[in-house]
Each structure stands twice: as structure tokens, then as C-alpha cells.
Amino acid sequence: MSIHYEIISDNNIICIKDLCNELMAYQKSSANIHPEWFDNMSFESRMIPSIESAKANFIIVAKDDAEIIGYAYSNICHKNTYSGGFATLKPVDFFDFDSINSSDVGCLSQFYIKEGYRESGIGTVLFNRSMDWLNSLESIDDLFIFVSNGNDNALKFYQSEGFKISYNILEGFIIVLRNI
Ligand SMILES: CC(C)(COP(=O)(O)OP(=O)(O)OC[C@H]1O[C@@H](n2cnc3c(N)ncnc32)[C@H](O)[C@@H]1OP(=O)(O)O)[C@@H](O)C(=O)NCCC(=O)NCCS
Numbered sequence: 001m002s003i004h005y006e007i008i009s010d011n012n013i014i015c016i017k018d019l020c021n022e023l024m025a026y027q028k029s030s031a032n033i034h035p036e037w038f039d040n041m042s043f044e045s046r047m048i049p050s051i052e053s054a055k056a057n058f059i060i061v062a063k064d065d066a067e068i069i070g071y072a073y074s075n076i077c078h079k080n081t082y083s084g085g086f087a088t089l090k091p092v093d094f095f096d097f098d099s100i101n102s103s104d105v106g107c108l109s110q111f112y113i114k115e116g117y118r119e120s121g122i123g124t125v126l127f128n129r130s131m132d133w134l135n136s137l138e139s140i141d142d143l144f145i146f147v148s149n150g151n152d153n154a155l156k157f158y159q160s161e162g163f164k165i166s167y168n169i170l171e172g173f174i175i176v177l178r179n180i
Helices: 010-030 035-040 043-053 079-084 122-135 152-160
Strands: 003-008 056-064 067-078 104-113 143-148 164-169 174-178
Touching: 003 010, 003 122, 010 035, 010 043, 010 056, 010 067, 010 104, 043 067, 043 104, 056 122, 067 079, 067 122, 104 122, 143 152, 152 164, 152 174
Parallel strands: 104 143
Antiparallel strands: 003 056, 056 067, 067 104, 143 174, 164 174
């Protein structure tokens, strides 16, 4: 195994299409609450609109030789961006707007390591590089991660990295974690 890391430009996200769709399938398989809501979620309905609506994006991939085996996607958005809905789901306020002073928020939006490559430290590298980018932006104090219900391994991972469970939305379909 020869793992290295590369930053991908917004124009090249097609190279993570398959992994993005694997992530949606993984989340569906873990979910207890409304797993069927993942049926309409895909690279086309989640990744592309998110990239286009964000003010800035950061996509980093892990490669084993030439094969991409994991990625982390983070972005900066105006906080109102999230009140329009979540992929094809009903509109929802993702944020407790009163608790956010700045107009923009940072988010680790997608994070996935292929089976067989997990628990060997690759996710930690991608997570830390993503946090470095998010924390380098002076206008951003508030960081969010949205975890779908049933994905307890991911919850534990983020909590061990200092994120805290803030609240649930969409009838418990999503757990919102914050850095503060
Ligand atoms: C969540 C995920 C991205 C984490 O990536 P990862 O590469 O497995 O993470 P790491 O290996 O860096 O660390 C995970 C844990 O394994 C441990 N670990 C690291 N190296 C290890 C090794 N060689 N052997 C065993 N465990 C190891 C870490 O200490 C960490 O443990 P902790 O939770 O107690 O802190 C990955 O497991 C994944 O893709 N899961 C499926 C998709 C998913 O849930 N995505 C998140 C959506 S919100």
C-alpha cells in the first residue's frame, strides 16, 4: 500500500463520483430512521449542487498508487444556504441561527474511506487536512458536521476529534455536531 494525498479542484470532482455514491449507500445501510430518504441522494443530487452553492470548497483525496480510495469534502457557505433543504428533503433550518455570529459557516460535508483501508489512519490525515483548511479561514468560527442516524462509528470518530453533538434535525435523521 502506497498512500498519498492530493487536493482536487472543483472542476475535477467527477473522479470521486463512485466513492460519493458508495458513501450514500453506506449511510443508507447504517440508518434506522428513514433509510429510504437516501434513495434520491447521489453524486448528482448532493455533491454537484453543494459544490456549486458553496463560497469555497476543499476536496482532498487519498490515493493508493493511482486509485482514489478515500476523500474528504469541506466547504464554506452562507449560513442561509442550508435552510433551503437537504438534497431532495424538505426545507429545514440546519442551524440555530441566533447562536452564529458570522454570516458564513464551515462544514465537513462528506468523508469516506473505502472498506479495507479504514482504521489505518488515512481518515485522520484527511480530517486534519480539512480542519487545517477550515481553520485557516479567518471569517469562519463555526464548524459543523452532519452525521446520518445509525452511523455510530463516524459519531465516535468526530467526538474523539473534539466535535460535540449539538442537536438532531429531520426527526432524528441527522445529528448535527459543532466545534463549539
Ligand atoms: C469514518 C471514517 C472516514 C474514518 O476513517 P478511518 O481511516 O477509518 O479513520 P482512522 O483510521 O484515521 O481512525 C479511526 C479510528 O481507528 C483508529 N486507528 C488508527 N489506526 C489504526 C490501526 N492501524 N489499527 C486499528 N485502529 C486504528 C484510530 O485511532 C481511530 O480510533 P478512535 O475512533 O478511537 O479515535 C471511515 O471509517 C469511513 O469511511 N467510514 C464509512 C463512511 C463514513 O461513515 N463516513 C462518515 C460520514 S459522516
